[in-house]
Amino acid sequence: MTTLATMLAAAQRLLNYYNGDEKTAQNPGGLTGVGGMADNWDPCIQDIGTVANGVGTAMTAASTSEGNAAESASAAANSAQSAQQNAQATAADRQATGQDRQATGADRQAVAQDKTAVHQDRLAADADAQATAADRQAVATDRDAVHQDRLAADAAAQATAQDRQATAADRQQTGLDRQAAQQAAANAQTWDPTNYSRRFSLPILSVADWVKLGTWTAQVADRLLIEMTGGYAYSIDQPTSTGGVTFITATMLADTNAAFPNVAGQYSYLGNSACNAVKFVQSGSNRFVYDVFVSRPAYTNMTYRVMCAGTWTSVNAPSQPYPGTAAGSATIADGNPLGTILTGSWTSTNAVGNTLAMRDSGGSLAALAYTAVGAGPSYYWWETDAALNNHQWYASVDGGVLSFGVLNDTGTAGANWLQVVRSGVTVASIQFSAAVQQNVVTLANVSGAFTPNCQLGNEFDCGTLGAAATIANPTNVPAVGRVQPLSIKWTQDGAGGRTMSFGVNCINVGGTSANTAPGKVNFAVGKVYPDGKFYYSIVKGA
Structure with missing residues (x-):
């Protein structure tokens, strides 16, 4: 099998054998020329074969690779389809997982709510238990209160029994008190000088005199009261001289200074006095025994009674000599008038001398004048x-x-x-000496006219003009001999140009005119006279 490296080396050598210019000196390995055919032909043929073999191998490999690629593509497609199906399945799984999680969360929330409900039930149970305990305690308290009420009822019953006994005792004592009061009433019918004297009347004399009323024997801080009635006349034409009440009061002192009397007092009267002088004269050397003398005017009709602590001995001796100023004697302070016994004729609603001002039904003084x-x-x-x-x-x-x-x-x-x-x-x-302020009277615009009423004030305001207007002649002008200052104000609106006219009795003595610019303030200031004339000047805004 020809490798890629072998094939590439053979191809490189072929380039050396034939580079496109086999007849030049730059082609040392060429197939033509001297030495080229013999030396280079076999290697060239061999390299051509190598290259061809390499190309074939490459083609075979390419074909194989193409098949593999197709198979890979098919496998990839299948893988992609599987991946898509897996993704869909995964998404479905995820959706199911999310639903499961939601369901789990709902279940957890329901569990939490159940726990909360259980907790609330426990709290309610605890509250019920506490309420039950409180009810039991309240029942115990009520029982205790009932017991206390029973004890209180028993005590009340005992107190009622005691009250009944006390009531019976009070009734018995009341009976005794009634008997004592009846006895005291019987005893009171007999004069006892140690507590309360009877009434005495003295004969009328035509001349003034001194009268010895009696003798007062007392101790420290004892007090004496003598009440007298009577006046110095009895004629029918002298009604104000016939009546009066006189009070003589005295106190026995502590005898701390022998240079002064051991008694002090005064006399007062309402209406006319039955006497015009009172003397307490020490009887002998006893500083706690005094003879009582009064000086009465002529024709005085005198009736009196005595109340005192100590002992009173009545004498009632008229026409006595002047008691004098013996040692230890006391002249009672001058009489103090307490007032006058009123009659209907002594009140008045007028400024009448020696009368009293009357009040009306509402309590106000009804006098017409006060002075x-x-x-x-x-x-x-x-x-x-x-x-x-x-x-x-x-x-x-x-x-x-x-x-x-x-x-x-x-x-x-x-x-x-x-x-x-x-x-x-x-x-x-x-x-x-202080600021004087006046009320401002707002004038009404009646059909375009402002009419100042002088009885309402001195300062008037027409407000803001929205159209031309007139200040009419003043009404209710001052009476003859008087004059009244007057000031009238008006204001232009935002448009301005609103003219203000005046009545025929309004006379502009200043000669100036109002400022009609928008928003400006103007015054007509002057005086009103009894003839109805209003003499004024315009004080205009800038």
Whole structure:
């Protein structure tokens, strides 16, 4: 078998034998020429055979390879078909595997849910067990409570029995108290000077006198009260002089200073006093025994009674000499009027002297006038629901100046907000000490006209003009002798050019005209007089 290497070597030698130019010197191995035929022919024939044999071998091998290739191709096709079938089978297997995995996952999820359900069932079972234990404990508690209720009921029953016994004892004691009260009532019919005195009346005298009412014997801190009724007249034409109530009070002291009386007190009265002086005169050397004297006016009809701690001995001796100023004696403090017994004629809704202002059915004072009299009379107001240091207001007059102001809650600091100064019957000046603000009255456009009503304010606003308009003559102008300042505002809309006319009583004394440019603001500022004339000037926006 000729190998490829053998065949290629033979072919290379043939090229040396014949290179296309056998007659030249460059063909040393040629088949013609000197030495060529003899030396090169056999090797050339042999190499040709080798090459031919190699070619045949190659052809045979090629044919064999072609068959092998066909077989390989057929095998490859079969392999490819098998591979495709395997791939399809593999895909099917994979799909089945995925389905199996999904099924496995669902099974696992179901198992997990089952485990969760089992866990929840266990928890529920535990909760039921706890609830059962709690119920058992509650039952035990209820049993204990029932037992306690039974004990409490037993105790209540015992207490009821005791209450019944106590009620019986109270009834018995009530009976005894009634008997004691009946006895005390019987005893009260007999005058006992140690606790309560009877009433006494003194004869009327035409002259003033001193009356010795009685003697008071007491201890430290004992007190005395003498109630008197009566007046210094009894004539039918003197009704305000015939009535009154007088109270004499006194206290026995501790005898700590012999230079002073050992008793102190005062007398007060409502209406007219039954006496005009009271003296306590020490009886002998005993600093706890005093004779009581009163000085009564002429024609005084006096009735009195005594209540005291200690002992009261009645004397009721009129026309006594002046008690004097003996050692240890005391003159009771001057009488304090407690008020006046009112009659219907002593109230009034007018500023009538020595009368009281009446209130109406709603509780308001019905007096037609209120007068504060003094060197600097004032009125004060206290607002109960105001904030701290905002409660107190006042109005006062001093030095011909009426002031209105505010005070802090303690009255130690304040400020005026208005002062009015007078000169005789003329108001000289008015001064505000704070900013004065006015309400702005919005005027309505009625058929293209704005009419300012002077009773509504001083500042008016026509708003934004969307068309030409007119400021009509003012209404409700001031009364004769008065004048009112007036300011009227209007604004141009985005288009501008809206003219504002004025009524016949509106007189432009400034001579200027309004600014009609878009968005500009203008004012007519002036004064209104009683004749209805509005004298104004235009203040226009830039």
